[in-house]
Amino acid sequence: xxxxxxxxxxxxxxxxxxxxxxxxxxxxxxxxxxxxxxxxxxxxxxxxxxxxxxxxxxxxxxxxxxxxxxxxxxxxxxxxxxxxxxxxxxxxxxxxxxxxxxxxxxxxxxxxxxxxxxxxxxxxxxxxxxxxxxxxxxxxxxxxxxxxxxxxxxxxxxxxxxxxxxxxxxxxxxxxxxxxxxxxxxxxxxxxxxxxxxxxxxxxxxxxxxxxxxxxxxxxxxxxxx
Amino acid sequence: xxxxxxxxxxxxxxxxxxxxxxxxxxxxxxxxxxxxxxxxxxxxxxxxxxxxxxxxxxxxxxxxxxxxxxxxxxxxxxxxxxxxxxxxxxxxxxxxxxxxxxxxxxxxxxxxxxxxxxxxxxxxxxxxxxxxxxxxxxxxxxxxxxxxxxxxxxxxxxxxxxxxxxxxxxxxxxxxxxxxxxxxxxxxxxxxxxxxxxxxxxxxxxxxxxxxxxxxxxxxxxxxxx
DNA sequence: AGAGCTTTTTAACCTTATTTAACTTTGGCG
DNA sequence: CGCCAAAGTTAAATAAGGTTAAAAAGCTCT
Numbered sequence: 001x002x003x004x005x006x007x008x009x010x011x012x013x014x015x016x017x018x019x020x021x022x023x024x025x026x027x028x029x030x031x032x033x034x035x036x037x038x039x040x041x042x043x044x045x046x047x048x049x050x051x052x053x054x055x056x057x058x059x060x061x062x063x064x065x066x067x068x069x070x071x072x073x074x075x076x077x078x079x080x081x082x083x084x085x086x087x088x089x090x091x092x093x094x095x096x097x098x099x100x101x102x103x104x105x106x107x108x109x110x111x112x113x114x115x116x117x118x119x120x121x122x123x124x125x126x127x128x129x130x131x132x133x134x135x136x137x138x139x140x141x142x143x144x145x146x147x148x149x150x151x152x153x154x155x156x157x158x159x160x161x162x163x164x165x166x167x168x169x170x171x172x173x174x175x176x177x178x179x180x181x182x183x184x185x186x187x188x189x190x191x192x193x194x195x196x197x198x199x200x201x202x203x204x205x206x207x208x209x210x211x212x213x214x215x216x217x218x219x220x221x222x223x224x225x226x
Numbered sequence: 227x228x229x230x231x232x233x234x235x236x237x238x239x240x241x242x243x244x245x246x247x248x249x250x251x252x253x254x255x256x257x258x259x260x261x262x263x264x265x266x267x268x269x270x271x272x273x274x275x276x277x278x279x280x281x282x283x284x285x286x287x288x289x290x291x292x293x294x295x296x297x298x299x300x301x302x303x304x305x306x307x308x309x310x311x312x313x314x315x316x317x318x319x320x321x322x323x324x325x326x327x328x329x330x331x332x333x334x335x336x337x338x339x340x341x342x343x344x345x346x347x348x349x350x351x352x353x354x355x356x357x358x359x360x361x362x363x364x365x366x367x368x369x370x371x372x373x374x375x376x377x378x379x380x381x382x383x384x385x386x387x388x389x390x391x392x393x394x395x396x397x398x399x400x401x402x403x404x405x406x407x408x409x410x411x412x413x414x415x416x417x418x419x420x421x422x423x424x425x426x427x428x429x430x431x432x433x434x435x436x437x438x439x440x441x442x443x444x445x446x447x448x449x450x451x452x
Numbered sequence: 453a454g455a456g457c458t459t460t461t462t463a464a465c466c467t468t469a470t471t472t473a474a475c476t477t478t479g480g481c482g
Numbered sequence: 483c484g485c486c487a488a489a490g491t492t493a494a495a496t497a498a499g500g501t502t503a504a505a506a507a508g509c510t511c512t
Contacts, residue, residue: 075333096332097332097333098332098333099242099246099332101238101242115330115333115334116333116334141396141448141450142438142440142450143440155443155468155469155470156441156442156443156444156445156469156470157443157469157470158469189471189472190471191488191489192471192472192473192489193470193471193472195488195489195490195491196470196471196472196490196491196492197470198489198490199489199490199491199492202490215478215488215489215490217478217479217480217488217489218479218480218487218488381458381459381460382459382460383459383460384459415461415462416461417498417499418461418462418463418499419460419461419462421498421499421500421501422460422461422462422500422501422502423460424499424500425500425501425502428500441469441498441499441500443468443469443470443497443498443499444469444470444497444498
């Protein structure tokens with residue numbers, strides 16, 4: 001289930017969007033001011049944020065900055081009125097992924113959401129990604145898992161699997177998805193191979209007991225951290 | 227600085243695109259009709275053109291033809307509405323490098339722009355390239371790898387392989403691709419020959435430990451730098 | 453043409469990565 | 483409880499890659 005954080009102070013529009021996105025199969029968490037939105041962001045994991053620029057308490061741009069500070073990789077789409085066009089440059093500077101000007105059609109919004117999700121799911125190799133997992137930092141590009149003491153050079157498969165787990169940290173990484181992504185084909189043997197790699201990763205990560213790879217029986221794995 | 231010529235008559239979309247591309251570090255010259263666009267093209271040098279199909283004065287297709295007549299090598303991406311999909315065939319016939327259908331996400335656009343720039347930079351007429359790799363500079367044309375201390379004259383194969391790695395630095399250079407490009411045929415023996423050259427290059431590059439040639443098991447090699 | 457050189461390929465042997473297999477443990481469910 | 487399927491673990495077998503040296507193929511120059 002794809003989770004969307006919506007920050008929109010116009011209650012009518014907010015409800016309309018929530019209903020529409022729900023109908024399209026997205027889970028929406030709707031907040032009417034910036035403060036509530038950032039609190040919600042801190043407490044749950046989202047796949048995408050829709051932020052109005054004009055918001056009470058904390059405006060959309062500041063909100064986006066805070067979100068970016070926490071998670072580099074969650075896409076942000078701004079909702080803006082025509083009269084606020086000047087905000088666009090500022091919005092893009094803080095790392096907006098897209099912009100949509102009110103009034104917009106639901107169809108257009110859904111299209112942009114899907115385009116972004118497609119891209120971030122398929123093309124996630126943002127060059128300088130780095131994940132912080134307790135005492136570890138993991139760089140998928142160089143396939144290195146570093147802790148205060150040691151630095152571990154991961155093999156390709158180890159790194160690919162850990163990368164997927166990180167991208168889905170604190171939520172479930174489905175077996176099928178991982179198998180199709182990393183092993184291309186999801187047959188019995190590849191599944192067993194994946195199990196072996198889970199064991200290897202657990203061995204590396206057991207240095208920090210706050211990090212665990214949890215099995216979700218019949219579904220997949222969850223990387224628990226923070 | 228990469229310079230983009232944008233021909234788009236929808237002022238809102240034009241401003242949006244300009245802002246976004248500026249934020250991404252591109253310089254954009256935005257024109258709202260075909261005539262102004264071709265004039266601008268004649269007066270300055272651009273690295274890439276984004277052309278709306280429907281334009282006042284001179285339409286996008288004719289514009290592309292004129293651009294192609296002047297410069298064979300400048301990539302062109304067409305922006306088009308869904309209803310204009312038939313123009314695609316015509317567009318590709320005049321030599322479009324890519325096509326993007328409105329409404330599109332900014333993410334998608336940037337991805338296509340970067341993909342094309344990467345591609346056209348890989349097939350460059352400009353042989354005066356120079357790559358900086360940590361303490362090294364590498365000139366493919368003269369086949370020289372220079373560090374502060376030494377200057378290494380590379381053999382042809384060494385240089386070709388390092389060149390391909392450089393063109394794909396920080397992303398994967400696929401074995402097959404490298405073999406077909408440098409060795410023409412990708413059989414077992416050529417693959418082993420390539421391995422030997424990887425060893426040679428690693429030997430040269432080990433003077434700077436921040437530069438590494440990483441093997442991606444079963445897929446190829448990644449040159450890591452910066 | 454062939455001596456003396458460089459470059460490239462082939463070969464042999466070694467190391468590491470990944471898969472397969474066998475056996476053990478755990479979780480869900482009648 | 484007891485069964486079965488799913489997952490955990492470990493070790494082995496296989497495949498891919500690393501390294502080195504020698505053989506073969508190309509040059510160059512007389």
